[in-house]
Amino acid sequence: MGKLVINQNFVTEETFKELQKVCPFGAFEYDGNELSINASCRNCKQCVKRGPTGVITYVEEKEVITINKNEWRGLTVYVELEFGKIHAVVYELLGKAKELAEKINHPLYAVMIASKNQVDDNAKELLYYGVDKVFVYQDDLYEFFNIDRSFECMKDFVEKVKPTVILYGGTSLGRSFAPKVAAYFKTGLTADCTSLGIKDNTDLVQVRPAFGGNIMAQIICTKTRPQMATVRYKIFKKPEKEIPHGEIVYMNTSDIDKESVVKLLSHVKKEFNVDISEADVIVACGRAFKNEKDLSIAKELADLLGGVVACSRPLCEAGLMSTRYQIGLSGKTVSPKLIFVLGISGAIQFTSGMDNSDLIIAINSDPNAQIFDSAHYGIVGDVFKVVPELIKSIKEERGE
Numbered sequence: 279m280g281k282l283v284i285n286q287n288f289v290t291e292e293t294f295k296e297l298q299k300v301c302p303f304g305a306f307e308y309d310g311n312e313l314s315i316n317a318s319c320r321n322c323k324q325c326v327k328r329g330p331t332g333v334i335t336y337v338e339e340k341e342v343i344t345i346n347k348n349e350w351r352g353l354t355v356y357v358e359l360e361f362g363k364i365h366a367v368v369y370e371l372l373g374k375a376k377e378l379a380e381k382i383n384h385p386l387y388a389v390m391i392a393s394k395n396q397v398d399d400n401a402k403e404l405l406y407y408g409v410d411k412v413f414v415y416q417d418d419l420y421e422f423f424n425i426d427r428s429f430e431c432m433k434d435f436v437e438k439v440k441p442t443v444i445l446y447g448g449t450s451l452g453r454s455f456a457p458k459v460a461a462y463f464k465t466g467l468t469a470d471c472t473s474l475g476i477k478d479n480t481d482l483v484q485v486r487p488a489f490g491g492n493i494m495a496q497i498i499c500t501k502t503r504p505q506m507a508t509v510r511y512k513i514f515k516k517p518e519k520e521i522p523h524g525e526i527v528y529m530n531t532s533d534i535d536k537e538s539v540v541k542l543l544s545h546v547k548k549e550f551n552v553d554i555s556e557a558d559v560i561v562a563c564g565r566a567f568k569n570e571k572d573l574s575i576a577k578e579l580a581d582l583l584g585g586v587v588a589c590s591r592p593l594c595e596a597g598l599m600s601t602r603y604q605i606g607l608s609g610k611t612v613s614p615k616l617i618f619v620l621g622i623s624g625a626i627q628f629t630s631g632m633d634n635s636d637l638i639i640a641i642n643s644d645p646n647a648q649i650f651d652s653a654h655y656g657i658v659g660d661v662f663k664v665v666p667e668l669i670k671s672i673k674e675e676r677g678e
């Protein structure tokens with residue numbers, strides 16, 4: 279960043295008029311004595327490029343590094359627990375964090391905030407994923423997630439351990455917890471990253487779709503630590519287990535504030551719903567499907583393959599399917615072993631939620647549909663003709 283500097287010695291009524299002409303935002307003011315730039319300025323620098331020579335200059339400000347990056351060490355994964363068990367996204371994050379940690383020769387950490395009965399097996403399990411230290415905050419008050427108490431623990435962790443990076447699952451819990459920690463430490467947080475890299479100077483390269491998925495933005499937090507990001511479930515692959523070498527570090531919680539304005543009245547398990555993120559086989563339906571009857575052929579194919587039906591956004595907007603089944607940027611990320619993509623054009627906002635799938639088969643009547651760029655196999659045809667044929671041949675093959 280830099281700033282505009284006015285050389286008042288060169289300012290005259292004429293130069294003011296010239297500047298008025300080149301400034302598209304009417305930002306110049308002149309009282310006959312002094313020239314000034316008002317709040318309408320958009321920093322377009324037209325006055326520097328096209329204005330009278332030497333009146334306005336642009337001075338680059340030197341980057342002020344307020345932290346010593348070398349003091350911040352360790353890539354950390356926040357361990358989210360779901361019904362007392364480690365959420366699957368945690369393993370995926372550990373796999374990625376380990377890869378990044380090795381690149382800059384930093385340790386891999388995990389932070390777990392839990393009750394005693396939740397800690398023992400879970401903390402040991404984490405050590406099988408290359409974790410050097412599992413930092414445990416243990417108290418019976420930590421049995422259920424409470425944002426105030428978890429925040430106090432994370433604050434203690436950051437102040438004592440000074441990790442360079444903290445990764446959270448892009449779950450409802452991660453998305454509510456991470457911003458509170460980031461705001462307290464006045465540091466950056468990038469939500470829903472789809473890729474992560476790291477520079478030699480420990481800056482985390484956080485990649486995520488921006489402007490409605492039209493560009494992939496690279497976000498780097500150059501001046502503050504810790505760097506923080508949330509990553510959705512199923513973006514990274516779960517790593518293989520390895521022989522543990524790390525240790526469990528029990529943090530002292532006696533001085534940590536456990537007060538909270540949030541009171542847990544009861545804990546009710548949500549009704550079981552199909553979670554498309556977990557499915558191995560998905561039949562995804564797009565705008566080509568207009569009503570329940572159309573969807574019934576997708577359901578028949580999904581049942582035959584032991585899979586689930588999901589959809590693109592227009593079906594949710596039309597009220598045909600719940601947003602729970604929506605794949606994509608504003609829906610869920612899936613990576614099944616097999617996905618049929620039926621009557622879906624393949625907009626980036628859709629494909630960004632499924633292009634990690636092992637096998638993608640697209641059926642579309644438009645031979646130029648974008649989805650064929652992402653598909654491993656493509657069939658050009660009417661889904662309402664092709665799918666019944668497909669069902670028939672699967673049944674014949676199975677002798678049904």
Ligand SMILES: Cc1cc2nc3c(=O)[nH]c(=O)nc-3n(C[C@H](O)[C@H](O)[C@H](O)COP(=O)(O)OP(=O)(O)OC[C@H]3O[C@@H](n4cnc5c(N)ncnc54)[C@H](O)[C@@H]3O)c2cc1C
Nearest residue numbers: 564565566590591606607608609621622623627643660661
């Ligand atoms: C900020 C933002 C976030 C978004 N998030 C998401 C998201 O999470 N998920 C998502 O899906 N979209 C999302 N969208 C919308 C996205 O841009 C597309 O508009 C959407 O994915 C289009 O859905 P579609 O492919 O089903 O419909 P269309 O683009 O209308 O495509 C329908 C396709 O069906 C084919 N077709 C029609 N009839 C038949 C037939 N009988 N047989 C075979 N093929 C047929 C057509 O050739 C066409 O390719 C988002 C948009 C924005 C701006």
Ligand code: SF4
Nearest residue numbers: 301319320322323325
């Ligand atoms: S930078 Fe652009 S908007 Fe600002 S004063 Fe110059 S010309 Fe006007």
